[in-house]
Amino acid sequence: MFRRRALRRRLAAGGAPSVPDDQLRRLARALDAGPAGAPCVPGPSGPALRLAVTRAFRFPDLRDLTELRRLPHCTDHQCCNPYHFSRLCEPETPPPPYSRIAMDDVKPKEHGEITEDARRTDHERLATGSLATDGEERQSWESEWCRLAYWELTQRVGRQFSVRVRAVDVFGGTCAGRHGLCLDALDSKEPQVEQVRKTRAKIGLGVTLSLETDGVWLYNRSQEPVFVSSPALDAAAAKALLVWRVAPGHCLCIFDPSTPPPPISLPHVGPVDPRSVRISFAKGWGPKYSRRDVTACPCWLEVLLAPPS
Numbered sequence: 406m407f408r409r410r411a412l413r414r415r416l417a418a419g420g421a422p423s424v425p426d427d428q429l430r431r432l433a434r435a436l437d438a439g440p441a442g443a444p445c446v447p448g449p450s451g452p453a454l455r456l457a458v459t460r461a462f463r464f465p466d467l468r469d470l471t472e473l474r475r476l477p478h479c480t481d482h483q484c485c486n487p488y489h490f491s492r493l494c495e496p497e498t499p500p501p502p503y504s505r506i507a508m509d510d511v512k513p514k515e516h517g518e519i520t521e522d523a524r525r526t527d528h529e530r531l532a533t534g535s536l537a538t539d540g541e542e543r544q545s546w547e548s549e550w551c552r553l554a555y556w557e558l559t560q561r562v563g564r565q566f567s568v569r570v571r572a573v574d575v576f577g578g579t580c581a582g583r584h585g586l587c588l589d590a591l592d593s594k595e596p597q598v599e600q601v602r603k604t605r606a607k608i609g610l611g612v613t614l615s616l617e618t619d620g621v622w623l624y625n626r627s628q629e630p631v632f633v634s635s636p637a638l639d640a641a642a643a644k645a646l647l648v649w650r651v652a653p654g655h656c657l658c659i660f661d662p663s664t665p666p667p668p669i670s671l672p673h674v675g676p677v678d679p680r681s682v683r684i685s686f687a688k689g690w691g692p693k694y695s696r697r698d699v700t701a702c703p704c705w706l707e708v709l710l711a712p713p714s
Contacts, residue, residue, distance in 0.1 A: 408433075409426070409429050409430065409433055412429060412432065412433055412436075413429060415461055416454070416457055416458060416461065419457040419458075419460055419461045420453075420457055421453060421454050421457035421458065422453050422454060424448070424454060425448065425449070428446065428447075428448035428449075428485075431444070431446045431447075431448075432446045432458065432485065432486070435486045435488065436462060436487075439488065440488040440610060440626060441610060443486050443488040443489065444486070445479060445480060445481040445484040445486055445489065446481075446484055446485045446486040447481040447483045447484055447485075448483060448485060449483070451483050451485065452470055454485045455470060455473075455484075455485045455487075455490070456469075456470055458485055458487050459473065459487040459490060461487075462487045463487045463488075463490070463492075463654060464492055464654070467492070472492055472493055473490040473491065473492060473493070474490065474491050474492075474493060474622070474624075474656050475489060475490055475491075476489050476490065476491055476613065476624055476626075477571065477572035477613060477615040477617070477622075477624075478572065478613070491624045491625070491626075491654060491655060491656035492654055492655045492656065493655070493656060493657075494649065494651050494652070494655045494656060494657040548569050549567045549568060549569055549711055550568060550569070550616050550710070550711050551568045551614070551616075551621070551708055551709060551710050551711060552565045552566065552567055552568065552708075552709045553565065553566040553568060553573075553575065553586055553614075553706060553707070553708060553709075554566075554706070554707040554709065555575075555586065555588055555591060555704075555705075555706055555707075556700070556704075556705050556706070556707065557593065557595075557597065557601045557605075557703060557704055557705075558598075558601065558700060558701065558702070558703060559700045560593070560594070560595050562588075562591045562592070562593045562594075563591035563592065565709070566586045568614070570584075571615060571616050571617075572613055572614070572615040572616070573585040573586065573613070573614050573615075574586070574610075574611065574612075574613050574626075575588065575611045575612050575613075575614065575706060576588065576608065576609065576610055576611035576612075576626075577589055577605055577606070577607075577608030577609055577611060578608070578609060588605065588608060588611070588704075589605075598703075600703045601703045601704060603703070604686055604687050604688060604703035604704045605703075605704055607627070607628070607629045607686065607687050608627055608629075608686050608687075608704065609626075609627045609628055609629075610626035610627050610628075611626060611627050611686070612624060612625055612626060612627070612631060612684065612706075613626060614708065619658065619661070620658045620659075620660055620661040620662065620663075621658065621659050621660040621661075621662075621682075621708075621710065622656055622657070622658050622659065623651065623656060623657050623658075623659050623684065624656045625651045625652065625653055625654065625655055625656065626653075626654075627653060627686070627687075628653050629653060629686065629687040630650050630651060630652050630653065630687065630689075631650075631651050631684055631685065631686055631687070632648050632649065632650055632651070632684070632685045632688070632689040632690065632702075633648065633649045633651055633657060633659055633682065633683070633684050633685075634647070634648045634649075634682070634683045634699065635659045635660060635681075635682040635683075636666040636678075636679045636681075637659065637660040637661055637664075637665065637666050637679065637682075638657075638659065648689055648690060648691050650689060659682050659708075660680070660682060660710060662713070665679060665680070665713070666679040678709075680709065680710040680711075680712065681707060681708065681709055681710070682707070682708040682710070683699045683705060683706070683707055683708075684705060684706040684707075684708065685699055685702040685704070685705040685706075686702075686703075686704045686705065686706075687703075687704070688702045688703060688704075689702075690702055
């Protein structure tokens, strides 16, 4: 348990302003609760305290508050709880092996073109124009903004999970008080192999997916990295399909509806749905990696975004 006197000294050493006793008590309780159950810590010391406490307990090399983004469950704009903020993800330089896919292998899908690869693909086109790895079709999206499908290697576990709320948690274990997709509550038809069991045990708080005014954001709240592939992340900025590594405590905009990517096709894979995002827990993949495809990852999530209205 954090003692208030020691906490005050630590914050002062980090350049924080003087903190009122009541706010210091709330901050100590929040730090004791940790990321799973930390409440908001409002107070008049706002930005200066937020920077100091986030440096002290989350990101020692944090330069400025512009590198942070508030988690969607934080309800107080004066909040100084360091667990209510996520750090913006930056691409690694140079790109690691799992993220290199040559642009020569990425071809725009011409209208009406049907290739042998496209006929062979495991993807099935839905009536809505979206693609789903499992081929599960639903005619109407109603008020959903996305659907989630959880996979273990090549086996889908459970049915698609419809998302209507603005922010949804995807987590493992028995995270009491959380609402969303609890992976441990899903029944697997196949016995879990060792690599799946080990990876499932690492998911913990998992990720939060949030529909916000500037796009769809992923917040990594687990203690392990997650790896993300989204056509919306790639062609405009990196000129290639990349797998992004999102470190623990970091966040990434995985889809921007204002600049939707065009449909593309990959050799030996077929059409790639521009509104589909794949997220692997703890393990990455790519052509230069030991796991060449996401289906070789022990635990991964497919996010199917609703078609434009």
